[in-house]
Amino acid sequence: MTTPPVVGESAPDFSITTGAGETVTLSQFGGDRVVLIFLRHLGCPICKYEIAQLRQRFGEFEQAGAQVIVFVDSPDDSVREFAGREDVRFHLVADPDQIQYR
Secondary structure (H helix, E strand, C coil): CCCCCCCCCCCCCCCECCCCCCCEHHHHHCCEEEEEECCCCCCCCHEEEHHHHHHHHHHHHHHHCCCECCCCEECHHHHHHHHHHHHCCEEECCCCCCCCCC
């Protein structure tokens, strides 16, 4: 198990493909404000609620100049289907092997 990050500490860079098929790396944002959110899976009622809240309040993140990346422990196809069906304006990333969680 790795040591949890300290508040304010920089997150390690990563490269991962989103549900929309785009490749996202943390370094691509060049030190801009990035919010990393880790949820369980898209079948989780609480996670669905959190995503709905994020969608509803997404304008606040945009106004603050923040990029949002949401990791879910769901398969790629589920994430692609969800992102295509819902109004997801943030980066929704499938992480079924929990690589980024670690």
